[in-house]
Structure formats: C-alpha cells, structure tokens
Amino acid sequence: MYLKEIIKLNEKIKHQNQYPFNISTIKALDTLHLTKNVTFFVGENGSGKSTLLEAIAYQCEFNTAGGSRNNAYELDSSEAKLGDYIRLSWMPKMNRGFFLRAESFYHFASHIDELAKEDPGIYHAYGGKSLHEQSHGESFLSLFKNRFGQSGIYLLDEPEAALSPARQLAFLSIIHELQKHAQLIIATHSPILMGYPNAEIFNFDEFPIKQIKYEDTSHYQISRRFLENRKKILRELID
Structure with missing residues (x-):
C-alpha cells in the first residue's frame, strides 16, 4: 500500500454550504483511513464518491x-473542486499510476491518437x-492489461461502465494481479467488482463515510432480490 489516509482540511474551507463541501459525505468527512490494497467507494449517484x-x-x-501525470490535455468538466482541500498521507509517496474517468474516456482516447501522430509506438501501451x-x-x-502493468496507484471511476458482466469477471482477475504491486481505489456500482475478496468497501450513503460488508451493500441486496424474485418485483413495478 502507498496511500494510507485522506484528510480533509476543514480549516481552509470558507464556504461550507457551497458545492462540493455541501455534499453530505464530504461535509461529514474528517479523515479516511485506508488499510487494503483494493478499496471500493460505493453509494448512490451524487453521494460524493x-x-x-x-x-x-x-x-x-x-x-x-483522466490519465497520468504525463497526459496533458484539457476538459472543461475536469476541475477538481475538492482537490485543494484534502491532504494525502503516504508511506511511501507514490506518483506513478493512472486516473480513469469512464465519462471522459473518449477524450482520453483522442488524446492518445494525437500523441501517436508523433510517436506511433505509444499504442504499445494500449x-x-x-x-x-x-x-x-x-x-x-486493453488499458487495464497494458497500461496498468507497473507499481503505482490506480484510481478508477466506474470502470464497469463499458464492461459486460463477463468482462467484469475478467477485470477481477486483472485487479488480483495488479494489487500484488499496486493500490487500487475504485468508485463503482457493480456488485460483481465490489465482490473482490478482502477488499475494503466504504459506503458513501452513510454520514460520515463508513466501512460496510459486501453482503450489506444495497447493490448486492437489490441485485440478489431481483434475481431471486424477478417476476414478483416486475409485477410490483409494472402492474
């Protein structure tokens, strides 16, 4: 592990009622302690994960x-409004890795194409x-298998967005290989991904953020209930 703690710098925040400080989980956040190589952030849309x-x-x-320290391109919606108001505690400090934003992956792919015009060999990593x-x-x-090969910290925001259930299972194998020499923090809605064994799961539907067991997540419970009682639930929803 590299990242041990996430500390919110409350003393720097002058307008607590403005976004993103007014998000319930962010408002209640003080320090988040990480203890595992694989951590999941789970919760409803808008919960702050x-x-x-x-x-x-x-x-x-x-x-x-989206990208690493070496990927210099701009996207209007990519401003990290909370970024200046947290401090990270490392042991040791790690600056290698990657940030995946599923919603802006198209722009990242276009950025790689631009770089490849000067150096086609860059595609080797993709x-x-x-x-x-x-x-x-x-x-x-391709990104997970080729670009994520070295030690580092990998931050993934809803990686399941492009993955079928079968490919989510394949991604679990990739997670297992990566965590041997890397740290992963994954924001997800996928009950398949968050089922990775011995991972740490933080529930952003609680204020403050709390750890939760896999079987206690709403994602697991709703999915299981639907699969086991599909006809009954559909009748309740549709009739």
Whole structure:
C-alpha cells in the first residue's frame, strides 16, 4: 500500500454550504483511513464518491480529465473542486499510476491518437492500436492489461461502465494481479467488482463515510432480490 489516509482540511474551507463541501459525505468527512490494497467507494449517484476520487487524482498530480501525470490535455468538466482541500498521507509517496474517468474516456482516447501522430509506438501501451479502433469494452480491458502493468496507484471511476458482466469477471482477475504491486481505489456500482475478496468497501450513503460488508451493500441486496424474485418485483413495478 502507498496511500494510507485522506484528510480533509476543514480549516481552509470558507464556504461550507457551497458545492462540493455541501455534499453530505464530504461535509461529514474528517479523515479516511485506508488499510487494503483494493478499496471500493460505493453509494448512490451524487453521494460524493467520484468527487473524492477526483480530488485524490488532483493531489496525485494526475490529469483530472483522466490519465497520468504525463497526459496533458484539457476538459472543461475536469476541475477538481475538492482537490485543494484534502491532504494525502503516504508511506511511501507514490506518483506513478493512472486516473480513469469512464465519462471522459473518449477524450482520453483522442488524446492518445494525437500523441501517436508523433510517436506511433505509444499504442504499445494500449493494446497495439488506437483505443477508438476497439470496442468500448475492449479499449477498457486493453488499458487495464497494458497500461496498468507497473507499481503505482490506480484510481478508477466506474470502470464497469463499458464492461459486460463477463468482462467484469475478467477485470477481477486483472485487479488480483495488479494489487500484488499496486493500490487500487475504485468508485463503482457493480456488485460483481465490489465482490473482490478482502477488499475494503466504504459506503458513501452513510454520514460520515463508513466501512460496510459486501453482503450489506444495497447493490448486492437489490441485485440478489431481483434475481431471486424477478417476476414478483416486475409485477410490483409494472402492474
């Protein structure tokens, strides 16, 4: 592990009622202690998990539009408003890694194509060809398999967005290999991904943020209930 603690600098915040400080989980945040190589942030949309993940990427000096420290391109929606108001505690300090934003992955792929005009060899780190020439799911797995090979910290915001259930299972194998020499923090809605054994799961639907067991997550419970009682639930929803 590299990142041990995420500390919110409350003394620097002058307008507590403004976004993103008015998000309930962010408002209640003081210090978040990380103890595992694989950590999941889970919760409803708008609960603050992506906001905090982006702030961590900002402090790591990764491009908050998606990428590493070496990927210099701009995206209007990539400003990390929380980034200046947290401090990261490391042991040891790590500045290698990658920040994946599923929502802006198209722009990252276009950025790689621009770099490849000068150096076609850059595609070697992305499966040997343009990410735009692969399906969405293939391009994600190419990134995970080829670009994520070295030690570092990997911040992934909803990586399941492009992955079928079968490819999510394949990604679990990639997570297992990566965590042997890297740290992963993953914001996800996927009950498949968050089922990775011995991972730390933080529930952003609690104020303050608390650890939660896999079987206690709403994602697991709702998915299980639907799969076991599909006809009954559909009748309740539709009839």
